[in-house]
Amino acid sequence: MLRPSEFLIVSTLLCTTVGCNLSTGPGPGGVGGLIEVHGVDPDWGGVEGGSAVTIAGEGFALENIEELRVLFGKEAADEVRVLDDLTIQCLSPAGSVGLVAVTVQTNLGSDSITDSFRYEQPTLFAADGKAGQAGGLYRINTEDATAELIADLDYAITGLAMAPDGLLYATQSTRVGILGTSQLLSIDRLTGATGVIGPLIDAGDGVTEHPAIPDITFVEERLIGWTQNSDKPVEIDITTGMVTVIGGGLSAYGSGMATNAEGIVYLAPQGHDGLLFTVDPTTGEASSAVDMFGGVNSAIAALTFSDGVLYGVDNNNTGDADSANNLLSINVETGEVRDVGGLPGGVDSIAGNLP
Numbered sequence: 001m002l003r004p005s006e007f008l009i010v011s012t013l014l015c016t017t018v019g020c021n022l023s024t025g026p027g028p029g030g031v032g033g034l035i036e037v038h039g040v041d042p043d044w045g046g047v048e049g050g051s052a053v054t055i056a057g058e059g060f061a062l063e064n065i066e067e068l069r070v071l072f073g074k075e076a077a078d079e080v081r082v083l084d085d086l087t088i089q090c091l092s093p094a095g096s097v098g099l100v101a102v103t104v105q106t107n108l109g110s111d112s113i114t115d116s117f118r119y120e121q122p123t124l125f126a127a128d129g130k131a132g133q134a135g136g137l138y139r140i141n142t143e144d145a146t147a148e149l150i151a152d153l154d155y156a157i158t159g160l161a162m163a164p165d166g167l168l169y170a171t172q173s174t175r176v177g178i179l180g181t182s183q184l185l186s187i188d189r190l191t192g193a194t195g196v197i198g199p200l201i202d203a204g205d206g207v208t209e210h211p212a213i214p215d216i217t218f219v220e221e222r223l224i225g226w227t228q229n230s231d232k233p234v235e236i237d238i239t240t241g242m243v244t245v246i247g248g249g250l251s252a253y254g255s256g257m258a259t260n261a262e263g264i265v266y267l268a269p270q271g272h273d274g275l276l277f278t279v280d281p282t283t284g285e286a287s288s289a290v291d292m293f294g295g296v297n298s299a300i301a302a303l304t305f306s307d308g309v310l311y312g313v314d315n316n317n318t319g320d321a322d323s324a325n326n327l328l329s330i331n332v333e334t335g336e337v338r339d340v341g342g343l344p345g346g347v348d349s350i351a352g353n354l355p
Contacts, residue, residue, distance in 0.1 A: 035059040036112040040102050042165045044118040046354045049094035055076070057104065057111065061085040069308065069321070070335045072117055084154060095119040122307035122354045125150075125189055127157035129173035130301075130315065130325075130344035135346040137192045142306060145327035145341030151192025151317035155185055159216035159225055160302065160349035162189065168351060169223060169238060171200060171213040182211045184241035189353070198241030210234065210243045214255045215302050215349065219263060219281045226255040226267065233257075233267075233284040248284030250277065256303035256312050261355045268300040268312060276335060294337030296326045303330075306352030311351055313343065 036058040045051030055070065060082050070077040070090050077090035088104065097119050103112035106345035124142055128135020134156045138147040170188040184197040202208035212228035216236065223236045224246075232249040237240070256268045257279070265279040267286060278284040295314050302313040312328040315338075325343040327350075330336075 019355075034062060035104055035106055035109045035111045036103065037090075037104050037113050039081075040113065040116045041343050043116060043351075044120055044166045045092045045210055047095055047097060047119045047121055049078070049092050051092040052089065052091050053092050053102075053117070055102065055104065056087060058086060059106075060088055060104065060109070062108060065108055067107050068104075069105045070107065071101075071103040071112075077108065097121055120353055122352065124304065124306050124311060124327075124352055125160065125168060126313070126343065126347045126350045126351050127153060127160050127170060127187075128344065129156035129158045129348035130346050132156045132173050133346060135344070137187060137189075138344065138347070140327065140343070141352065142309070142311065142327075142329075142340065147344050147347075151195060153187075153192060154281065154340075155183075155194060157187075157349050158212075158214050158301075159184070160187075160351040161216040161218050161223065161304075162351045162353055163218055163223075164221065166353070169197075169216065169218075170194075170259065171216055171225065171236075172347065173348060182209070182213065184236060184238070186296070200236070200243050203237070203242040203244045204241075209272070213243070215257045217257045217259045217265060217304070219259050219265060222281065224257065224259075224265065224281050226257055226269075228255070231269075233279055234280070246281070246284035248279070248286055250286050257301040258303035258305050258310060260305045260310070260332075261308065266303060266310065268303055276330065276332065290332060290335035292330060292335040292337050294339070295328055296324070296339050300328070300350045304350045304352040305355040307354055310351070311340070311350060312337075313347055314339075315348070 039056045041054050070080050075093035080090040099115040101112045101114045102116045124140035126138045126140050137150045156173040157170045159171035168189050170185040172182045182200045186195045200210040210227045213225040216225040223238050225234050227234045232244045235244045250269045259265050260343045267277045267279050276290050278289045279286045300312045301315050310330040314326045314328045325347050327340040329338045
């Protein structure tokens, strides 16, 4: 009979020769050591659930797995699909505002990442930038337009949009009109930490500047904007800031742009009492959607969707950083424009986290 020490030696030799798994308890991959969770993307979603989430890890397609569940906190995810040994896709369940752990459970073991998914309410973010003056990043209440300062910014922002991963992208406002050099920026929505990606330069010649891109919006992974150089829609490379003109075009003095949850791009180039257009993000061609009516001031400087509602920043377009600003809601079916309330005077851009 082998003594315990002799058994360990023989077992180790056998495993070295033919391979085996000696893990009998919690290891680097969680309980059982067979399942590992490495990351969650995106790491946030709405409290109503239904966000498409990809989980990266190892051991998801092991031969002897009989049951696999994904938990967000204590709630089970919907429509869980194992794509391969390294990847799971699912829909987040409904939850409460805050951070939760994401756990993968199987009959062979489990693993989780603490505080790896953040539940959020539909929220508007706004930034100062009117008249080329830097200010703050705000969280805006959609009920009455009251603003909560998140952080002071070192840059004036004229266009703001949230990427699918939750990172804000912004076009820099330089001065009133088509003057100065503008840059593409990234902004952490929770802290206001800002990074410079690159100058907004035409990708065609590598020289021409696009100093006035008054609003931007994401169409899936593509960042679309509107340049006042030629009154045309453009696509912006989020890794470099290079600008490619798409085509089409309309005469614009407001140029708010926004994309709804179905991927339809809306443009308000003529103020709150003009036409609301839809824009083909591939060709740039615009089609009139509805004639708007209502509003307070003269120009729509920015648009965004939040929880299915189209919102706009309505300003006096005077070049004065302290001139009146209001948050509007716009009915895309009827064109009715409703004043929600006054915004900080310098706000020139808004972005919703959940379209």
